[in-house]
Amino acid sequence: MPTAWLNFARLLPEELPPPQDAEGGSALELMTRIRLRAVQEQERSDEALLPVPEEVRRRYAEIGRPTRLTRARALERHLGTPARIYLKREDQLPTGSFKLNSAIAQAYFASREGVRTLVTETGAGQWGHAVQYAARMFGLESIVFWAGVSARQKTSRRAVLSMLGARVHESPSAVTAVGRAVRESGRHASGSLGTAIGEAISYAAEHPEVRYVSGSNLPHVLMHQTVIGQETRAQLTALGEEPDVLVAAVGGGSNLMGLMAPFLEQKRARGDGLRLIGAESAAAPRLTKGTWRYDHADPGRMTPLSKSYTLGLDYELPETHVGGLRQHSGSTAVGVLRSAGWLDAVAYEEREIFETGRLVLRLEGFLPAPESCHALRAAIDEASAARRPTVIVVCVSGHGLLDIEGYLDAFPLQGV
Amino acid sequence: MPTAWLNFARLLPEELPPPQDAEGGSALELMTRIRLRAVQEQERSDEALLPVPEEVRRRYAEIGRPTRLTRARALERHLGTPARIYLKREDQLPTGSFKLNSAIAQAYFASREGVRTLVTETGAGQWGHAVQYAARMFGLESIVFWAGVSARQKTSRRAVLSMLGARVHESPSAVTAVGRAVRESGRHASGSLGTAIGEAISYAAEHPEVRYVSGSNLPHVLMHQTVIGQETRAQLTALGEEPDVLVAAVGGGSNLMGLMAPFLEQKRARGDGLRLIGAESAAAPRLTKGTWRYDHADPGRMTPLSKSYTLGLDYELPETHVGGLRQHSGSTAVGVLRSAGWLDAVAYEEREIFETGRLVLRLEGFLPAPESCHALRAAIDEASAARRPTVIVVCVSGHGLLDIEGYLDAFPLQGV
Missing domain, CATH: 3.40.50.1100 (Rossmann fold)
Incomplete structure (x- = not known):
């Protein structure tokens, strides 16, 4: 911990x-x-490490941290991939997400x-x-x-x-x-x-x-989430593994940075030897189609201007079931990774991510949140393309048991 | 494990x-x-221990066994009880139940x-x-x-x-x-x-x-579930605790026997020093109102006659949301515990168990399955009555995230 x-x-x-x-x-x-x-104060700090208060650490233990890092063996077999896919299981926390x-x-x-x-x-x-x-x-x-x-x-x-x-x-x-x-x-x-x-x-x-x-x-939110990546790094080390690809869904960027921050020194050292991938919704394609510029985070203009990849304040977001990725702009930190060429981005349509969720349920036994399906889909695409034993690490940011309506909308119940 | x-x-x-x-x-x-x-073969065996095959043990590890034994501190504080309540968290398995x-x-x-x-x-x-x-x-x-x-x-x-x-x-x-x-x-x-x-x-x-x-x-089903109690016993020992009360919901009896079997030698030795409690639904009050006799387990009479506490084949079960406890008879093994005076039984109405579930959600952060609410309710009753630092252990047999309809039926959404 x-x-x-x-x-x-x-x-x-x-x-x-x-x-x-x-x-x-x-x-x-x-x-x-x-x-x-x-x-x-945390956001102003120049320290490399910000101590987690004792009481917060006790609560982290109570909710089940460290969360598990599991190997998606059934998924690997299904894909016939030489890649090893590791899942960081934030979905197993009590409220079902990171x-x-x-x-x-x-x-x-x-x-x-x-x-x-x-x-x-x-x-x-x-x-x-x-x-x-x-x-x-x-x-x-x-x-x-x-x-x-x-x-x-x-x-x-x-x-x-x-x-x-x-x-x-x-x-x-x-x-x-x-x-x-x-x-x-x-x-x-x-x-x-x-x-x-x-x-x-x-x-x-x-x-x-x-x-x-x-x-x-x-x-500060992104900082708090770095417990995800720190645990992941320790868990991989204990397994004798080193990641080749890190994947996270990207909305506001906190599960992405939470997973990836502890690996950024490696990224600097290894360059393309370590790939970082942000998976976004095609309904809000900020990183793949947006512009890196200052914008408000809210159409009501209550927020300051912040620099991020943005589709513009007036972008009319379609009514999807991927509420967590449904914003016109994003975080500055993720934008910096992207603009510097450290972060690859992919965007997925709603139907394909629900297909991914169903596949993961059938193979791995748990139903991922629609947001997490984006990351899983990107990992599947990477694993499918892999020609050597690549180590792919995915943040499973949440479960989908409270998002069944989206699955039912995409694939109505038949004959059950 | x-x-x-x-x-x-x-x-x-x-x-x-x-x-x-x-x-x-x-x-x-x-x-x-x-x-x-x-x-x-397992049911015919005279051996005290039946080995878990290597492959099954590997799968148990994959799904997250051993499951956690957590302390319900917020619930204890709420009750103002000197009791210590431990929850065996079978709800955290991938399909959400034991x-x-x-x-x-x-x-x-x-x-x-x-x-x-x-x-x-x-x-x-x-x-x-x-x-x-x-x-x-x-x-x-x-x-x-x-x-x-x-x-x-x-x-x-x-x-x-x-x-x-x-x-x-x-x-x-x-x-x-x-x-x-x-x-x-x-x-x-x-x-x-x-x-x-x-x-x-x-x-x-x-x-x-x-x-x-x-x-x-x-x-054989009851045997397989003894992993629950064996883990619990080891976890309690590691904490330096000895149980005074073991509680489980009782339908067919497998989570009950699964939790309690490893403590039966203690029960024999300690008598009333270790209490065993089965919590059933008032809609199917076999242990509290049934008769200890031979009966079929199904109204269609496909099953052999087996001895259990039964309400009789023709008992018309009310339409409750507690499907897992909704049967007219039960297991022979639980009946033996009951008829020998080793097992206390309590029955709860549907509304009170959904109230219990809501309380547990508010205090402990997770939503228990309707069945598990019976056990939790019995534990709460025991803790409320406790006058000394009693150790109460509850099997949380499953979560209620896929049983929300029952909660909504009991407490319709208002103004949200």
Whole structure:
């Protein structure tokens, strides 16, 4: 179990371009005011290692960290590949996704800072679920703005969130100024992660006693997720393996950086000998079709301008079941990897990723989250093309047991 | 990881009354013909330990055995109890329940005996799910007769079974003579585990190339599940703990005996110093209201007569969401524990067990299967009554993420 989070920023090929205010804007000041002090300190730190507090480490152990690194032997046999495919099983955490790693850290910091209520956004629902779970751990309340299309699709996850006691608003909502403006605009009606981010920030701005917590994009979140890669590295070493390919799905970039950060020194040294792959949704093809430039992370323009691969604020996101990857922009850190040529990117259509999920269920016995299917699909493509015993490591960011509706939509039940 | 299954029959307070044919019946001969040879050998064995084959042990490791033994600290705090509550987390296995322990063993034996197709029954769906998963592991097919009421309730689990490729029939079905007879009788129309058992046996009788596998009740299944208790005992010993109370939900009795068998020598020595509790559904109160006598396990009378606590063949089971505990009779072995006074029994109503599940979700972060809620509820009752630091160990037999419909039925979503 790692004792420190990695300050990945020091390992990147270029410095992180800092966020900026839009002309006449004051988003940076707002973000300082509504965010937890501890995470802002982490983002300012020059240290290579940021210690994981004792209490957080105890909670990590309680939820089952280190998670397992399993070999996908049945999948390998099915593909007839010489590659060895390793799966980092974040899906086995109690809320079913990697999101808990940062949620626990942030809820802990909040409790230390005397905060009683957290407000946040969620796309597919994994982050909202994790925040509510972590909030309960530390006796806090949570308010979640949930991208409307996903909230309406996912009856099971909504039921679990409701039973956990979260206060959930479908976004765009009537609760915040941002939500009301989006509703009146007649655009982005189905909601998106970006709009939900704007609403959560707007809510925090209007309620001084509440703190805004983020589940992706921002550097401190990516840092917290480096427990994934640190464990993976230790587990591979114990097996006598060295990775040739690292694969992760990419939304806000935190499971990707979480897996890959501890291998960035290797990447620098080995060049093309270690490949990094980000798998995104063809419905939101930021890395494959976007532009590397400054943009707001939310259509409501509550966020500062940050540099990332973006499709532009006005990009109308299709209503897919891949809520976690459904945003028009992304994280600066992933953008730096991409623009420096360290990160390859692939995009997949919704139907093919649900086919991948079914295949993984049949062969490996577990149902991956739609987001994780992207990474698995990329790993399958790599393994299929492999001509020598390549070691491919995939982050299975979450399970799909609370995302069955998407699978059913893609492949309706027949005769059962 | 245990290297042998325990032959629990040698540890019981009395000998197991053997199954018998009804007058003029030939069910015993039929059961010999349609069952796997290996499991029948196990049931005849006088050995104290039955070795787990190397290949099965490898598969146990792959699915994540040993499962975790976690302390329910948040629950303890909530109850303000001096008791220490330990949870044996069978819910964390890939198909979400303990059923996989026997399914893997039986699928392995089937593959060794040249069998290509397995037929079985399932109540709540956990066993059918596990059989199909294990069948895939060994390249076999499976046919599942699923108690109709549960099959119709559980959209998510049905979707997973369908994606796994199982051939599923709602029971009573038109596929077997037994199913057709039950349909024509105008009784047991909603189906039950018992009727599904009869159908699976009937199907195997009509298809000589198919073998019938059972998920509970029968001695070999209970033996396979003793990995649960053996791991628990080792885990408790490593913690320096000795149990005062062991609790399990009781349907066919396999998770109960699986947890408790390795502690039966202690029970004999310590008497009331070690309490064993079986938690059943008030909708099928065999142990609390049934009679200890010979009866068929299925209304279709395909099974031999076996001695157990029974409500009688004609007992009309209410349509609950607790499909796994919904049978009119049970296993002989559990009956022996009960009739000898070694096993206490409690029965719970459906609404109170869903309340328990919600409480466990809020406090411990995971959603238990409706069946497992019975055990958790009994543990909570014991902990609430405890006046000294009692050690309570509960088998969490499965998770409830594929049983959300039951939770929603008991507590409809409001304002989310």
